[in-house]
Amino acid sequence: MISSIGAVAIGRNEGERLRHCLTSLIQQVDRVVYVDSGSRDGSVALARSLGVEVVELDTSQAFTAARGRNAGVEALRADGLPDHIQFVDGDCLLVQGWIAAGQAELNRDPTLGLVTGWRSEIHRDASVYNQMCDIEWHRPAGEIRSCGGDMLVRSTAFDKVDGFNPALICSEDEDFCLRVRAAGFTARRLPLDMTRHDANLTRFGQWWQRNVRSGHGFAEVGGMHGTHFVAERRRVWLYGAVLPLLILLALLAALPLVALILLAIYGLSWWRTARGLKAQGQPGKEAAQHAAFYTLAKLPNLQGMLFYFWRRARGQTATLIEYK
Template identity: 60%
Template sequence: MSGSVTVVVIGRNEGQRLVACLASLSAQDVAIIYVDSGSTDNSIEEARKVGATVVDLDTSVPFTAARARNAGVDALREAGLPDYIQFIDGDCSVESGWISHARLALDTHPEMGIVTGWRSEIYPTQSIYNDLCEFEWHRPAGDIEACGGDMMVRSTAFEQVGGFDPTVIAAEDDEFCVRVRAAGWRAHRLPQSMTRHDAAMTRFGQWWQRAVRSGHGFAQVGFLHPEYFVPERRRVWLFGAVLPLLFVLGLLFSGILTLAVLGAYILSYSRTVKGLTAQGLEPARARHHAVFLSLSKFPNFLGMMTFYWRRYKGRSMRIIEYK
């Protein structure tokens, strides 16, 4: 007998993206919990139209995706947890057949705590920023260290680790996966299309804010789990802080130092292009992506500093929104 599944959808002012998400789930005949984080559009009404149970988060407490997902599971506990919980972000549509494929994987492999699949962008050619996301989602199938927020989780694994950490404002899914694997469960990506995502990024400022948020995640999750995000943090410190400082010193004292810093950036860019090409990107697209991947270290550094400053001052870890 197949395990039971309930879907927890989280959202905030997703508009038609949420409508599409709910429609894709209704077509797969699963119970839906919708957790709303202070939307001012008609998100709650749309969720109720499809028969979803709605959880409206308390606006007096800072919103985080982790807190929203936990609230969805809390609502499920009233009637008893299902065997599996499918978490979905409200800007994603769920591919037909995904729920049954993921459920079968968890039915068949009792050692698996998390199952995910392939996410793709609905409009990858709308902007370079969407295209960056499209490539970001393309990851190999098999056992994994972590995944994004679209995942099916075994309820016993979720309960064992205490759910998501509601104080983590970015990369909360990575942080959750780290603890699930540490508890002895496998995390696995199926070679199966799972969701279609709408990043809806058309402006440089949106991409910049998203990169700031990523940097915050590198620092916060790295603080909680020092062994995680180590290469990412090193690259941000080197290319987002140390080399810029040396560049400024070079302008003041030594032209040779300035040229050396520029050479380091050019070398890094060339290696990034080569690596992206080796992963299957055509050369022109790889060069374009490499520009933003190189530039991202600066907003990443701002995000890391934001975390350290908030922690030093004892301030709440509030979300960093990009759309």
């Protein structure tokens, strides 16, 4: 069975990363649409020079990844929507052979709404933050509940759920997957390399802001899908809010021993996380470093969650939380 396929890449000021992304797509799919969110680095001209169709989002509206992906699909639809759509971020390149494998899986199993694979970092060891991204992308293969934005989607599944939710500023990919599954489709991660990613995270502030964005997603998408992000939200409330408050109260009450015992809970969390990472094959030093950041991440996560609740209470429209 031969199925038509198109690709939608989204980006903003990705520079040479975009060239690598679009070139990798052109080699594997029938049509490519690049959706630009107000770039000022020549991305639009670059895409057009490669013969790629470009959609420039209206700058009077807030940019979101969901809005960009939907706009790309509408551009594909103008000439007849392909059977399958590969979504990819502009800082990723598609691994050779992924499309053939992904399409074969979708054609083999008509219940599948989408397939995804493994993403890996191009410059994994450039920073501890890149290392953590690389580990984050490599999840177990098999049936999945949700995944990131790099995915190969059956167009009928996309239409059945009306695409991505453009109001979401983050975790729109998780929300999309959950709705696809609720519509009666399944989702699967194949044990194959899919994309190479260039996170380019070199500063602590970037890492912090990325985790603020994650926390916002925990609160918003978790609230929309009550059983999703439950464990993540509990950990954020415990380690980001409850324990710090109890430690502060213990200090104010002149109970330093109680404060130390409470503080030791963070040490226990770090130790358990480091032990788990080592059991997964990470070197000891790397596991210890990553565990420290995973423990600390609850604070920016809390900031993101509180930001979501604050803007919802004020009826404010969300704006992108950018970290690059």
